[in-house]
Amino acid sequence: MIVTPKIVVRLVLIGILGVLLQLTFFSQVAVFHTTPDLLPALVVCLGLLGGSLTGAVSGFAIGFLLDCLLIETLGGGSLVLLTVGYLAGLFRERFEIHTSLVPPLLCMVLTLFAELGFGAVELMLGLDGSVSPLVIRQMLIQSAFAFVLGWPIYLGVKRALRPALVEEPVRPPRRPRRPTVLGA
Amino acid sequence: MYRKQVRRRRAVLALLIIGSFALLTITYSRGSNGIQRGVSTIFSPIQSAGDRALKPARDLVNWFDETFDAKGENSKLHTELESARKEAVGAQAALSENRQMRKLLELDESGAIPSGYDPVTGRVIARSPTVWFSDVTLDAGSGDGVHVNDPVVNGDGLVGTVNAVTPNSSEVTLIADHSSAVSAKVVPKGVQGVVRPSVGDPGDMILDFIDSTKKVHAGLAVVTAGWKAQEVASNFPPNIPIGEITEAGIVEQEAQQQVHLRPYADLANLDLVQVLTGGSR
Numbered sequence: 001m002i003v004t005p006k007i008v009v010r011l012v013l014i015g016i017l018g019v020l021l022q023l024t025f026f027s028q029v030a031v032f033h034t035t036p037d038l039l040p041a042l043v044v045c046l047g048l049l050g051g052s053l054t055g056a057v058s059g060f061a062i063g064f065l066l067d068c069l070l071i072e073t074l075g076g077g078s079l080v081l082l083t084v085g086y087l088a089g090l091f092r093e094r095f096e097i098h099t100s101l102v103p104p105l106l107c108m109v110l111t112l113f114a115e116l117g118f119g120a121v122e123l124m125l126g127l128d129g130s131v132s133p134l135v136i137r138q139m140l141i142q143s144a145f146a147f148v149l150g151w152p153i154y155l156g157v158k159r160a161l162r163p164a165l166v167e168e169p170v171r172p173p174r175r176p177r178r179p180t181v182l183g184a
Numbered sequence: 185m186y187r188k189q190v191r192r193r194r195a196v197l198a199l200l201i202i203g204s205f206a207l208l209t210i211t212y213s214r215g216s217n218g219i220q221r222g223v224s225t226i227f228s229p230i231q232s233a234g235d236r237a238l239k240p241a242r243d244l245v246n247w248f249d250e251t252f253d254a255k256g257e258n259s260k261l262h263t264e265l266e267s268a269r270k271e272a273v274g275a276q277a278a279l280s281e282n283r284q285m286r287k288l289l290e291l292d293e294s295g296a297i298p299s300g301y302d303p304v305t306g307r308v309i310a311r312s313p314t315v316w317f318s319d320v321t322l323d324a325g326s327g328d329g330v331h332v333n334d335p336v337v338n339g340d341g342l343v344g345t346v347n348a349v350t351p352n353s354s355e356v357t358l359i360a361d362h363s364s365a366v367s368a369k370v371v372p373k374g375v376q377g378v379v380r381p382s383v384g385d386p387g388d389m390i391l392d393f394i395d396s397t398k399k400v401h402a403g404l405a406v407v408t409a410g411w412k413a414q415e416v417a418s419n420f421p422p423n424i425p426i427g428e429i430t431e432a433g434i435v436e437q438e439a440q441q442q443v444h445l446r447p448y449a450d451l452a453n454l455d456l457v458q459v460l461t462g463g464s465r
Contacts, residue, residue, distance in 0.1 A: 020231060020234050022313055023311065024234040027311035029249075031248075053197075064207075068223035070321060071348040078200070078204045082200050122316045122362070125208070135315050
């Protein structure tokens, strides 16, 4: 991705919009008793389109804004989301995205990873209460939401960052060769 | 060239990780800081406007979810209604007895909240997205008279306590958060204990450290104990409803000194709440 000041502004706006949408809408709706978590999926998409550095920086910034607005201990959200963004970017740099299923699948896996990460941060800071087994169910449902939301988020972010994206050359489809009739 | 890029990328990553740990170390258990207050001041009006604008869409999604649940709950509620009818007769007698006792003790019959508290109404404008934290942000802050440790209630019962405040907003740690512990008592038995959450399941809480010699059973109400000892007092006023005991196995009571309860307040769907400012502070 070619990062220009205009693209940085777009990235900042995407981050702010994502965090505000999460806090004012997604966090306050319950589907199957679980609130969808949009932010790991958004960071995954930024990492997939921008690479590991963009993913990590976006994850850090989004996590920081989230912690600020929720008046939580700063750094926890940043640490988890920067890891998610970096891993997504690393995936894009190491492997080729063959099918359209890759972004939602990666969103699903890394959302689960993020939720486990948030749990690890909580353990690190001191988890006092008992943990219900329902946490696992909620994390799995959140991952399923991330799978569903992953593709539209990916398309939206791709559209917003299109001027900065380096399009890979598209190979023209092979034309079927006409059979050669020997001796004709 | 490529090596330089890789080195730069690694340096930025290391810097971000160190930054995250530094932030965690500096801001851990310090409440709100200058940065958070600044960011919150800027974003609170936008959050508030977004919250109001998106309310119809949220209500629609929640309506679908509730309709889905209602189908399953219908038959369960029919059974509960039958037993509730039987209990209602007994409750009427108990209510009459209760009224007489209240008159005798000259207690304020108006409600659970004692005088001296000044309720400030606030709307939930944000909620923590992960399953690990149970925090909500209100659109009322120190400018409205809200202070740290003020109890928060809604029409159903206790919701939580204020954890941090900024001029325009405040963070409320719900009673379902892992860091929450509320001293409570079972009425009418008077058995005291500490209400603690079961992380990830806001519909189930634990009344811990109860006196195992006094037996309690499902259906009894749990309210705040509101203790006071010399200069130290509980943050919660007494007799605010918390929940109803759902599971009280004899083995669990004797071995672990705990019973399970369901909070009266629907902690997953909070909208308008009241912060009880003033009080014993």
